[in-house]
Amino acid sequence: MGSRINFFKQYISNPGSIGAVAPSGKILASLMLDGISLDQASTVVELGPGTGVITSEIQKRISSKVRFMAIEKNPSFVNDLNQRLDQVEIIEGDATHLTRLLESRQLDQVDVVISGLPWAAFDGSIQDSILSEVASALAPEGRFVTFAYGGIHLFPKARAFRQRLGKYFGKIERTQLAWRNLPPAFAYHCNK
Ligand SMILES: C[S@@+](CC[C@H](N)C(=O)[O-])C[C@H]1O[C@@H](n2cnc3c(N)ncnc32)[C@H](O)[C@@H]1O
Known part of the structure; x- marks a missing residue:
């Protein structure tokens, strides 16, 4: 419950960066991760873990x-995640610097x-910059998974994001809607 309260507090102080009222x-985490073969992966990156709901589900599915x-990006979430989770390297940083953050850890793919x-809260230039970083960082057979909020996915910035996905990924599949998520959401599963 403490994590949910902190999430809401962070949303109130920075709605444009948090983008949702609840984790x-x-x-939704299952819709995102089912079918991704995380147990076969050797390197996995999560962007924007927040209070770590999806992070914990990833941890259950990866090999040791x-x-x-x-x-x-949010220092309060970074602090909280560092205290609660081990076996995950929490990096305080901006997803727009993804390849630089990886290179400084001797990783290129x-x-x-x-x-x-x-x-849907990001301007087009930020969407483009992060998607370009993700596409450069991914191995040729790599997978990219993200989510969108139902209804909001019809707003201009969300539609622009869906179009941009097509610029970077050859195959994009959309899951069903998780109605019980707050707000309801679905996932996009993308391959280069
Ligand atoms: C909608 S919340 C999702 C949190 C969590 N993944 C979840 O599903 O509950 C968005 C998260 O992205 C983080 N974030 C926003 N912009 C970011 C950026 N440029 N780089 C890294 N994290 C960012 C926010 O601080 C927040 O934790």
Whole structure:
């Protein structure tokens, strides 16, 4: 419950960066992660872990040998995640610097990128910059997964984001809607 309260507090102080009033639920996390073969991956990156709901689900599905990093911009979330989660490298940073953050850790390619970023709150230039970083960081057979809020996905910035996905990924599949998520949401599963 403490995490949910902190999430809401962070939303009140910075709605444009947090982008939702509550963390994702486990049903949405399953829609995002089912079918991703996380157990086969050797490097996994999460963008915008927030209070770590999806992070914890990823941890259940990866092997003990995987390198798992989560990049979060909000210092309060970083602090909280560092105290609660181990076996994940929490990096305080901006997803727009993804390749630089990886290079400084001697990594040039990752197998899976899982995003919890609020795309519909971002301007086109930020969407483009992060998607370009993700596409450069992903291995040729890599997977990119993200979510969108139902209804909001019809707003101009969200529609622009869906179009941009097509610029960077050859195959994009949309899951069903998780109605019980707050707000309801679905996932996009993307391959280069
Ligand atoms: C909609 S919340 C999702 C949080 C969590 N993934 C979940 O599903 O509950 C968006 C998260 O992205 C983070 N964020 C926003 N912009 C970011 C950026 N440029 N780089 C890294 N994290 C960012 C926010 O601080 C917040 O934790």
